[in-house]
Amino acid sequence: xKRTLRWLFSIIIALPLLxxxxxxxxxxxxxxxxxxxxxxxxxxxxxxACSMRYVMAQNEQQAAADIKIYSPxxxxxxxxxxxxQRRVRASLAGYERTASWQEGIGCYLDxxxxxxxxxxxxxxxxxxxxxxxxxYEVHSIQPxxxxxxxxxxxxxxxxxxxxxxxxxxxNGAIVAEAYAPGYSERSLFLGWSMAKxxxxxxxxxxxxxxxxxxxxxxxxxQWQDDRRNISIEQLLHMTDGLAYDEIxxxxxTAPAMLFQHPSAAAYMLSLPLRDExxxxxxxxxxxxxxxxxxxxxxxxxxxxxxxxHLAEHFFRPLGMQRMVYETDAAxxxxxxxxxxATARDWAKVGQLMLNGGEINGTRIVxxxxxxxxxxxxxxxxxxxxxxxxxxxxxTDKPRWPGLPDNVFAAQGNREQRVLVIPDQDLVIxxxxxxxxxxxxxxxxxxxxxxx
Numbered sequence: 058x059k060r061t062l063r064w065l066f067s068i069i070i071a072l073p074l075l076x077x078x079x080x081x082x083x084x085x086x087x088x089x090x091x092x093x094x095x096x097x098x099x100x101x102x103x104x105x106a107c108s109m110r111y112v113m114a115q116n117e118q119q120a121a122a123d124i125k126i127y128s129p130x131x132x133x134x135x136x137x138x139x140x141x142q143r144r145v146r147a148s149l150a151g152y153e154r155t156a157s158w159q160e161g162i163g164c165y166l167d168x169x170x171x172x173x174x175x176x177x178x179x180x181x182x183x184x185x186x187x188x189x190x191x192x193y194e195v196h197s198i199q200p201x202x203x204x205x206x207x208x209x210x211x212x213x214x215x216x217x218x219x220x221x222x223x224x225x226x227x228n229g230a231i232v233a234e235a236y237a238p239g240y241s242e243r244s245l246f247l248g249w250s251m252a253k254x255x256x257x258x259x260x261x262x263x264x265x266x267x268x269x270x271x272x273x274x275x276x277x278x279q280w281q282d283d284r285r286n287i288s289i290e291q292l293l294h295m296t297d298g299l300a301y302d303e304i305x306x307x308x309x310t311a312p313a314m315l316f317q318h319p320s321a322a323a324y325m326l327s328l329p330l331r332d333e334x335x336x337x338x339x340x341x342x343x344x345x346x347x348x349x350x351x352x353x354x355x356x357x358x359x360x361x362x363x364x365x366h367l368a369e370h371f372f373r374p375l376g377m378q379r380m381v382y383e384t385d386a387a388x389x390x391x392x393x394x395x396x397x398a399t400a401r402d403w404a405k406v407g408q409l410m411l412n413g414g415e416i417n418g419t420r421i422v423x424x425x426x427x428x429x430x431x432x433x434x435x436x437x438x439x440x441x442x443x444x445x446x447x448x449x450x451x452t453d454k455p456r457w458p459g460l461p462d463n464v465f466a467a468q469g470n471r472e473q474r475v476l477v478i479p480d481q482d483l484v485i486x487x488x489x490x491x492x493x494x495x496x497x498x499x500x501x502x503x504x505x506x507x508x
Contacts, residue, residue, distance in 0.1 A: 093307035093317070094130060095152035100166055100316030101127065102134040102147030107156035107164035111143050112381050112397050113245050123490055126471075127305070163383035163397070168319035173388035176361045180368050184378045189231055190405045191376050191417045193242070197230035202507060206233040209500060218472075219490045222246060222400040226408060226484035227508055234400060237489075245381060245397040246488040249469030252382075253345045255406060256392035257293055257430060257445030259352045259371055261414070261422035268355045271429075276351065279326045287334045289351065292344045293444040294434035298332035301325065301343040314343055315394065320387035322350040338436035342393035345445065349392040360388035374419040375409060377402045400486050406467065407475040407484035410446075431465055459502035476501055481508050 086094070102124055109120035117138060125132040130149075137146040143158035144167075155167045161179030185192040206223050213220035214237060222244070224234040234242065263269045271290040280287070284299070291297045301310045310328065318324040325343040332339075353363040367390070372380065380402055383395035405416065414422040430444035433451035441451035443465070449455050450462035457464055457476075466476040472495035474487040485501055 087308070089308035090306055093312070095149050096154070097307040097312045097316050098128070098130050098134065099147045099149050099152055099154040101312070102131060102136065102149075103145050103154045103156040104164060104166050104316065106136050106138075106147060107143075107145040107158055108247070108383065108395070108397070110138060110145065111158040112163045112383075113247065126490070126492055161381070163381040163395070165383060165386055165391075166316065166319075168386045171319045171386040173360060174384055174386060177364050177384060177388055178361065179382070180365055182373060182378060185376070189376075189401055190229075190408050193379070193399075193401055195231045195234075195242075195401070197232055198234070199232045202233035203235070205507060206504075207235040209503070210235040210237060213489075213496075213500070216496075217492065218495055219492065220487060220495075221490065222486065222488040224400045224404050224486040225504055226404050226486075228482050229408065229412075231401065231404065236400075242399060242401055243379065245379070245399060246403070246473070247395070247397050247469075248403060248467070248473050248488075249394055249471065250342070251403065251406075251467040251469040251473050251475055252392050252394060252396035253342075253445040254467035254475070255396060256345050256348050256352065258406075258409070258422055259367065259392070260289065260293065260348055261426040261430065261444070262371060263352065263355050264426060265420070265423050269351065276347075277326055283330055283334075289348070290444075291334050292348050292351075293430075294338065294436070295341045295344045295442060296335050296338050296434055296436050297341070297344055297347075298330050298334045298337065298339075299325070299328050299341070299343065300331040301328055301339070301341050303340045303342060311342060314346065319385065320389065321346045321385045321391065321393075322389050323387065335435065336437055338434060338439040338442060340442075345393040346389070346391070348445075349390050352392070353389060360384075364388075364390065371421065374417060375421060376405050376417050400488055403475050403488070404484050404486045407477045407486070410465070411477050411479060411482065411484060431463075457498045457501060459498050460505065472497070478505055481505055483508065 105124050106120045109115040133149055135148045144155055146153050146155045156164050157167055158164045159174055162174055162177050188194045210220050210223050221237045221240045225232055272288055274288050275285045287297045303311050305311050314321050314324045325346050353360055356366050357363040377398060380398035382390050384390050409416045409421055410427060413424040414420060414427045430446055432443055433440035434442055441448045447466050447468050449457050449460060449464040461480050464478050466474055468474055472491040474497055476485045485504055
């Protein structure tokens with residue numbers, strides 16, 4: 058009798074999930090998709106909701122609206138916020154996952170037995186009271202530029218682009234910045250893949266310090282097969298040839314790395330080769346995860362020491378003090394995706410590039426690194442990607458046809474941009490949550506015409 062009751066109870070508990078799964082099956086989803094969908098959906102929901110609430114200071118309604126833009130499935134999630142513990146639980150038809158916040162480190166998914174994040178500490182430092190880019194004081198706003206930029210942001214949002222911040226730097230000074238209602242110069246914005254460009258710079262700093270060379274191979278002891286031929290430069294160019302796809306359907310490698318495995322690097326190190334290293338470009342957050350693994354391994358003996366060193370010797374000289382850099386459950390800084398910063402801080406990254414690797418009186422990377430970072434890669438299919446930076450003219454079809462060939466940018470999901478126009482000494486920052494393609498060429502050409 059007890060066995061029968063337990064069986065019936067199990068059926069009752071599982072029934073909602075079975076019904077949802079059956080509904081998805083009717084819509085034509087594959088068995089692999091159906092098996093992984095509950096874990097991926099609740100993982101995405103818990104992770105992003107936690108960060109949006111406790112890092113970005115969004116309310117529950119805004120967080121849910123921003124998350125569901127990625128998939129109709131995510132609109133089915135239920136959220137529970139524990140403000141005392143700063144933990145979020147996302148559930149779907151009885152399947153649930155949680156993500157937790159940690160001071161200075163932000164949020165990540167909870168995994169039983171993984172406590173490495175608790176050992177990490179991001180050193181707190183009061184913001185320097187100084188003019189941008191060393192500090193955050195801005196006394197260089199030009200009223201005519203400010204009016205134009207505010208009008209551009211308003212037009213963006215009238216067209217449905219959901220632009221939340223626009224900022225323009227000219228000749229090393231912020232001349233205009235505009236924010237949507239509810240956002241300000243102190244708001245933290247998720248840069249998504251713009252963090253990759255910062256990872257490239259961290260590799261450059263290690264090269265300057267003599268701790269690595271981009272031609273190195275034999276990078277990880279786990280690679281005892283042909284993967285030992287992969288070089289750091291190929292990881293920078295995303296021509297490493299690993300069997301990774303930047304597809305976010307449940308069951309694919311990208312969501313598995315970000316939302317189903319506690320160690321993103323361990324997952325990437327398990328993947329086999331698909332292509333000969335150096336031959337074929339394939340966009341890969343996984344390549345950047347491996348670069349971050351190298352950064353932390355070459356910086357210090359353990360994750361805690363590496364995180365503190367990078368905070369003190371990379372981000373502080375850069376002037377980025379109002380930011381949060383999240384790690385995975387294994388303590389790896391997630392340089393593929395999870396760096397939050399103010400618009401003024403994101404602009405400092407562009408200014409560093411424009412300055413040839415120096416800012417605030419400190420050299421972060423060599424000028425030679427900057428030049429090499431902005432060269433086309435040698436792949437056989439897509440060459441407009443340098444050392445984690447997007448290039449305007451590396452093929453017959455420019456990315457921004459109205460701008461000079463030597464323009465380059467950091468780019469992130471939902472149309473984040475830090476775009477640099479060297480010929481005009483301009484840095485343009487765009488942050489938002491666009492549901493589709495942003496009109497960046499049109500807007501950036503217009504901004505360039507103001508100078």
